[in-house]
Every structure is written in C-alpha cells, then in structure tokens.
Amino acid sequence: MKLISLLILTLFVGKGCDSKTDQDINTAVIEYVANTRGFYQKTVIEEQFVSITEDRTGNEKTKPEKISDEDWKTLISLFEEVDLEEIKDLKSPTEKRFYDGAAIANLQITYKGVTYKSPSFDHGFPPYEIKKLVNKINSFSKQDDEY
Template sequence: MKYLKIIAPVVFLLMMNCAAQNTPKGFDTITYEAQTRGSLIQITVEGSKLLYKSNQGEGTKEVSKEQIEELKKVVSELNLEEIANLKAPSEKRITDGALHAEFIIKIADKEYRSNTFDAGNPPKELKKLEDFLYNLSDIKE
C-alpha cells in the first residue's frame, strides 16, 4: 500500500508531462511580408491582434481564441528549424512577376525566417500558413 502512495503521483506526473508535449507550440509573433516595386503586403499576428497593411490600406483586427489555437496548430506542424531551407516551387519574383514573400516566426528569443518565395505560391509546407493568414486579414491575394 505504501508503494501505491509513491507510484501513483509519479505515474500522474508522467502522464501530465506527456500531455503537455502534445499541445501546439506557442508563438510570440508571426509576420508575413510580401513586396516588390510599388507593392507591399504585411500581415502580423501578435497576441490576439492581427495587423495588416497593403497598398489598399491598413487595419487591425481581433483574433478569436479559436483562431489563435488553430494558428498554433498550423505552426506546430512546421519544422521551424528547416523553414529557411525550403525551396520555392517557382521563381517569378526574380523578374517581378510575383511579390517576394517570406515568413518570420518568433518564439521566445528565437526567430525563424523562411527563404523568399513567390507570394501565393509558397513551398507546400508553408501553404496552409499563408492561406490561414490571408483568410484572417481583409487582404485579397
């Protein structure tokens, strides 16, 4: 019986630790920037605020708790250490055929920056994140 008093809390702590590891990664800020000569799109999520800016205007929106959780889930599916090495599927930005786009994700004191890619045609690993941010903002691709 006295072993049960020792084993039960240990098992409980192990279960809680495993459950905590399955929660989506948090983030401090996510920034999406796309620009070329004369054009700019910037979408930033920080806390529960979304700030967006484009040539058509700028604004701020509140992001719901559910949307933040979904965004955390999308970020947790990414291998952040590797986003700088992802290859863009097209190269239209080189001839100004598309905006130069990139993601900057800040978590604690670490910054993860993607390679540049054509806006609207990111590496497949980043497509879900780009689509999600455009859906949150009032900016049309």
C-alpha cells in the first residue's frame, strides 16, 4: 500500500514539474511609452483594460476601456510568446530616434512583482522578439484615432 501511495505521489509531483508554465497576463501590467519633444503617448494594459494618455505630467485622468474578448485572447497569446528575461537584452532594428526620425519607445512589463524593461527603440520599429506584442498594444491607440 505504501508503495502504491508513493508511486501515485511521484506521478502527481512529476506532472506538476513537467507542466508548461504559461505567463498569466491577468497578473501583469504592461506599459508602452513613446515620446519625443513634441509627442508623448503612454499605453497601460492591466486586467483586460487599456488606458492611453498623451499627458506626460501624469495629471490627466484617463478612463480605462475594456479590451474586447477577441483582442484580449490575441494579447494573451502574444504575451505568452515573450521571454521576459530577455527583454532587457533586445536590440533595436533601427536608430531613427538618434536624429529625431522616430519617437523613443520603451516597453515595461511588471509581472509577479518583477519589472522587465526593454532598452529604448524606435516607435513603430520594435525589436523582432516583441514586435507582434508592441504592434497589438499600439493598435489600441490607433482605434481611438479613427473616431
């Protein structure tokens, strides 16, 4: 009986260690900031809500808007593809921000109490590893421009 109990316990412990550890976007705060001397945009995504501000002082009160279920599912899958530990080492594919050819952008993800921050890159030209996620984040601000 002890042997059977030990085998069952080993099976459960082994399965627990073997399972895929998906990143849970519901516990993350994603911040994307793009700015130059004359432009500022901060997008914050938290718990299926997005807030967008163009006020760099932080005094503007923004009303978070709910992200549609379809967009949220897409965002979840894109978030799970990102290796958070590698964000700090990403290389920008372009350098337009050095001569005011593009706004300076940064992606910051706070997940389980740890903040992962990318090096600066050109707004509109994110590093390949986070390109899909950044483009999805930026799509929320473009929807506001269409109205």
